[in-house]
Amino acid sequence: MSAQPDDGSSRERILAAATRLFAERGYDATSTRAIGEAVGLNIATVAYHVGGKAELYRAVMRRAHLAQREVVVAALRELRACGPSAAETRAALLGFVDAYLTFCMNHPEVPALWMRRWLSEGADLTEIEAEFAGPLISEVAVSVREVLDRAGLGPGVDVEMLVFTIVWTAHSFGQAGVIDPTGRRLGPRDLAVLDRFRRHLHDLVTSVTGRGPGGGEQER
Missing domain, CATH: 1.10.357 (Tetracycline Repressor; domain 2)
Incomplete structure (x- = not known):
């Protein structure tokens, strides 16, 4: 998985995956790593686009x-x-x-x-x-x-x-x-x-x- 920001669609893909996982599993059972894996990105790249888990959930x-x-x-x-x-x-x-x-x-x-x-x-x-x-x-x-x-x-x-x-x-x-x-x-x-x-x-x-x-x- 890439450790660098890849393109302008990354944030949207992360938010879409996070929405699905938070809805299915809830906030507590969903990790930033799981969200990154769902879109083929690592934690560092997810954090670059959306911040930490709490910031991602707020978004x-x-x-x-x-x-x-x-x-x-x-x-x-x-x-x-x-x-x-x-x-x-x-x-x-x-x-x-x-x-x-x-x-x-x-x-x-x-x-x-x-x-x-x-x-x-x-x-x-x-x-x-x-x-x-x-x-x-x-x-x-x-x-x-x-x-x-x-x-x-x-x-x-x-x-x-x-x-x-x-x-x-x-x-x-x-x-x-x-x-x-x-x-x-x-x-x-x-x-x-x-x-x-x-x-x-x-x-x-x-x-x-x-x-x-x-x-x-x-x-x-």
């Missing part, structure tokens, strides 16, 4: 966050632009859910990276949540609350918990799928199962946001 999580944020911000823009009626707001909110679910299905490595962190992988790197996850969740919750209030929907809903519920379920379904009565694991590549999950998520969001302050259903 991977930053890329994952930016890809996620791009989709979320675009979907929030559509949500905030929806009409003020309850029906328009519900439809726009479900559109937001669909956009996020589609992102998770198209980029399974991103949910996998975050789920590894939920298992306390790289727990000492607490700035990942402070810099990336926390602000984005807050931005989504504020926007959802604003459009719900405008439409007179869900005055008693804990919007932040609703946002977390969407994230938890989308990430978990994308990674684990469901188990059928025979014990087979059916994942998101099974379009019938994916459609079933999407409808369930729609029903959940519609039901929660349709509740009045006392927990009852609001007028449709």
Whole structure:
């Protein structure tokens, strides 16, 4: 393996390999040596392009966050632009859910990276949540609350918990799928199962946001 920087694509290849390995194995079980071997480079060359393991992990999580944020911000823009009626707001909110679910299905490595962190992988790197996850969740919750209030929907809903519920379920379904009565694991590549999950998520969001302050259903 070369000990010298080879070309401009090295950093991208290192980040791609690191993303895959961190998603599959987690931060703690992935060494810089393993990442280098995956792209045919030694540790010195990896360090030249991306720094040490912690710096490489931050770069991977930053890329994952930016890809996620791009989709979320675009979907929030559509949500905030929806009409003020309850029906328009519900439809726009479900559109937001669909956009996020589609992102998770198209980029399974991103949910996998975050789920590894939920298992306390790289727990000492607490700035990942402070810099990336926390602000984005807050931005989504504020926007959802604003459009719900405008439409007179869900005055008693804990919007932040609703946002977390969407994230938890989308990430978990994308990674684990469901188990059928025979014990087979059916994942998101099974379009019938994916459609079933999407409808369930729609029903959940519609039901929660349709509740009045006392927990009852609001007028449709």
